[in-house]
Amino acid sequence: MTDDKKKDTKLTTEEKQDDKKKTLSVGGTLSIGGTLSTSGGASSGGKSGVAVEVRKRRDFSSAGSNTSGAPVSGELSERARVLEEARKNAEQEEQRREEERKRLEALKKEQSADIERKKSAEEERRQKEEEAKKAAEEEEKRKAEEAKKAATEAVKEAPAPAAPAPSQEDSNRRGGNKKSDNRNNNSGGDDFGGKKRSGRNAYVEDLEARFRATSRYARQNNRRGGGNQQSSEPKEKVIREVTIPEAITVSELANRMSERVADVVKKFMMMGQMVTQNAIIDQETAALIVEEMGHKYTLVSEADVEDNLIPVDDEKQLTTERPPVVTVMGHVDHGKTTLLDTIRRTAVADREAGGITQHIGAYQVTNKAGRKLTFIDTPGHAAFTSMRARGAAVTDVVILVVAADDGVMPQTVEAIKHARAAEVPIVVAVNKCDKPEANPDRVKQELLSHELIAEEFGGDTIFVNVSAKKGTGIEELEEMVLLQSEVLDLKANAKREANGVVVESQLDKGRGPVATVIVQGGTLEIGNLLVVGNTWGRVRALVNDRGDRVKKAGPAMPVEIIGLQGVPEAGETFVVVESEKKAKEVAEYRDKKRREAEQAAKAGGRTLENLLAQQVGDQKQLAVVVKGDVQGSVEAIAESLKKQGTDEVVVNVVHSAVGVITESDVMLASASNAIIIGFNVRAGSQARDLAEREGLEIRYYSIIYNLIDDVKAAMSGLLAPTVEENNLGMAEVREVYTVSKVGTIAGCMVTEGLLRRNAKCRVLRDGIVIHDGEIDTLKRFKDDAKEVQTGYECGLMVKSYNDIKEGDQIECYEMLEKAVSIDDLKKAAEKSKDDTPEAANS
Known part of the structure; x- marks a missing residue:
């Protein structure tokens, strides 16, 4: 009996274990889908278990879809609430500052009134003391005169009695006076001696001697007393x-x-x-x-150092007519530099790398009528936006060059915007009219949408058809520019201190810092002290656009300045000052403000929005050190590289400057794990040796778009590749075989594509994925096979899975890694923006 019970108990335990295995097996199949089956004891292949699982999956997906938007909306509302509180706090802080400012102004007024009261009281006290002092001096002088007068009268009115015997005191007094003693000793007391004293007896003589001694003693006391009184009186305070x-x-x-x-x-x-x-x-x-x-x-x-630095408007009687400053703008490769070469009879375009202008240039020409024009040539490449903006800011007239065979392009539209922002008139030069495919009328039609209406259409925009290569239409273009300048009535005062603007700057190896400037007013001469941005210097040499040295430069004349202490920023203004002290003060003040602005910009990065963005995911950074030949190119490269950043990777310009690549640049790049980019500059021998020791690569470029393409490729290398699923094929399970100690073998027919050994697979039952695993074994008859194509039968085993039934589908696939480029990310970002509800509504 006991043995039977033990057997029943053993069987029950084994059945429970089998049930647990089945339950765990089903649970394993459902864990891939994100749910866990709880149908304990039921047959894993039953239709009821499948239906329950379908309902649970639908409930789970619907619940996930319903709740997916709640956290996002809650986070947005919380962020909006925090931003609103920050705005209110900022308003309260501004109000508090305004009240504090008013309180301080009232306090200053009160203090000023108190100072005035103290000053008036001190002035009254000083006047009273002076009056009292004068009264005391007059009283003392009067008493001295009265005493002297009384003594004189007493001597005249005194009688002549017999001479009394001299007292001991008189003898001692006479003993101190050598002259008196000698006179007394010589007299001897006889009558003859008395007659020699003209009838004066010894008594009268004694009175005179005593009066003289008393007067001398009084004068000495007055002198000593006056000195003590002067030293004892407090000195008058000097108010500064x-x-x-x-x-x-x-x-x-x-x-x-x-x-x-x-x-x-x-x-x-x-x-x-x-x-x-x-x-x-x-x-x-x-x-x-x-x-x-x-x-x-x-x-x-501190800002007072810049007061009256820029000259005020000149008086009309002192001004004279000046040449117009003309900026040539347009799309890349539309013939701007070639047009200027034709006007100047030079070949600047042939010397530019890649055939495109990458520097801003300023030139002055004289036409056949003897009138001068100053031209500024700007780059047309998309990277040189800031250069074009600078050119438009200092100009009087803009020549918009549009190719007749190409029409209006993106940089053409941008040039129009810059010209309108500067509020300067536009003269359209339709270039390349000598080509057979040229169509000037199409250019006029396209510019109508940008509000540039030709005169023949009833507008006020001047259109001139030119050919820069053949030189046709150039004289008419110059006449139209001069006509516009006459309408503008351009005048300037050449008899004052000069001021102007920097259009380009560079660090020349032999000449040092060199700035290309256009004088806007006054006359710039050699020896002038001037301030340019946050640097200063004394003009040592002036070089015109032809390379000749000149002694002075008048209004609207472009020159190169040699003698500055540093390389100024392009676009900065310059002004001549009277002393070196003034120049240093202004330069130091501007340099301090620039450093404070940089620190504020760095500190401003820690805002609430930026911190929230950082919590979403860490960006990868590509650090670069940029060195170039001129300031404008360095600025354009830095701005273009920063624009290439995305949410996944950004470019961090660690350092950008003008000049050759030095050892300090290499050390900085090594410390910040950055790459070094040289644009039209090279590294010195010591810098090259140090770069080789540090394992750093220095890349040299002369064309900006090649530089940008390489940086994009480097940024793409930092991105993690995307993983995509590639479907290989489908197979249908026709029969199932169970082999002891081996497992379940599924006999399949390949219906689509192919099956591959060790490839990933999914087991589908009634269209539902019940297992996601890997093909462990694949055979054709008794032979192992790597692949089985469509229309062939095979046997396979799924790794760690035996619950395969007839009618199941086996889906075979593989995961492929695909490299991601920066352009792909930008396109995806633009597409996601277009798909947003806000974009759809707009």
Whole structure:
């Protein structure tokens, strides 16, 4: 009996284990789909289990689709709430600052009134002291005169009695006076001696001697007393006018007031502040200290150094006519530089790398009538947007070059926008009219959509058909430009200090920093001190566009300036100043403002939006160090590289500057894991050796779009490849064989494509994926096979899966990695933007 119970218990345990295996097996099939089957004890191949699973999958997908938008909308609302709170806090902070400013202004007014009251009281006290001093001196003088007068009268009116015996005191007094002693000793007391003294007796003589001694003693006392009185009186305080900048040290403040530092520190302690002589105090605190010390103050700002720096508008009677500044703009390869070469009779276009202009150039020509015109040639490539904007900003007239065989292009439209932003007239030069396929009328029709209406259509835009190669239409174009300049009435004063704008700058190996400028007013001469942006210098040489040295440059004349301390930014203005001190102050102030702006830009990166964006995913960075021949090219390259960034990878321009590649550039690139790019410059021998030791590659370029293409390729290499599924084929399970110690073998017929050994596969039952695995074994009859094509039978085993039934479908596929390019990412981003509801509504 006991044995039977044990057998039943054993059978029950085995059945439970089998059930668990079946349940776990079914659960394994459903774990790939993201759900877990709970149909314990039911047949894994039953139709009810499949139906339950279908319902669960539908519920799960519908629940996921219903709740997928909630977190996103909640996150957006939370972000909007935080931004609204930030905006309100900013408004409150602005209101608080305004109230604080008003309070400080009221305090300054009150302090100024208090200073005036103290000043008037001090002036009254000083006047009273002077009046009292004058009265005392007059009284003392009057008493001295009365005493002298009384003594003189007493001597005249005194009688002549017999000479009394001299007292001991008189004898001692006469003993101190050698002349008196000698006179007394010589007299001997006889009558003959008395007669020689003209009838004066010894008594009268004694009175005179005593009066003289008394007067001498009084004068000595007056001199000594007057000196003591003068030294005992307090010296009159000198009130100084103290200039207070925005920040000043305590020692400097004391020096400007001519006060001791200890007294100033003591005054701070009386006001409840503990400072040292090197402590920096703000302007308002310094003003309070100056008032407490009894001085006057004048508040100045650092920005005051730029006051009256730019000359004011010239008086009409001092101005004379100046040449027009003409900027040539248009799409790349539409013939801008060739047109200028024809006008100047030069060959600049042949010297440009790749046949495209990559620098901004300024030239001055004289036409047949003897009138001068200044031309600015701008690049047409898309990367040189900032150069074209600078050219339009300093110009008087814009020549828009459009190829008659190509029509209006993207950079043509951009040039129109720059010209309108600068509010300058446009003269359209339809170039390449000598070609057979040229169609000038099409150009006029296309420009109508951009509000450039030809005169023949009732508009005011001048169109001139030209051929830069053959030189036709050039004179008519010059006449139209001069006509526009006459309408504009261009004048300037050439008899004042010069000012102008920098159109290009570079670091020349032999000449140092060189800036190409256009003088807008005044006359620039050799030896002038000038400030250009955050640098300054003294003009050592002026070179015109022909390469000749000149002594001076008048209005609208382009010249190269040699003698600056550094390479200025293209687009900066220059102005001549009177002293080197002024030039240094302005340059230091601008350099300080530039550094503060850079620090603020770096600090501004930590905003709420940026932090949220960083939480989404980390961007990969491609660090680069850019060195170029001119400032405009370096600026254009840096801007173009920054525009290539996407959400996955960005370009970080670690350093960009003008000049050759140096050892410091290589060390910086090595420290920041950056690549070095040289545009029309080369590395020195020491820099090359260091780069080889550090394992860094230096890439040299002369054409900007080749540079951008290579950087794009490098950025694409940083991107992770995308994985795509490639469907290989389908097979139908016709029979199922179970082999002990081996597993379940499925006899299949390949219906589509092929089956491949070790490829991934899915097991489908009634159109539902019940397992995702891998083909472990594939055979044709008894032979192993790598692939089985369509229409052939085969036997296969799925790795770690035996629950295959007749009628199941076997889907064979593989996963392929595909490289991603930057252009693909940008296209995908643009497509996603177009697919958004906002874009669809718009």
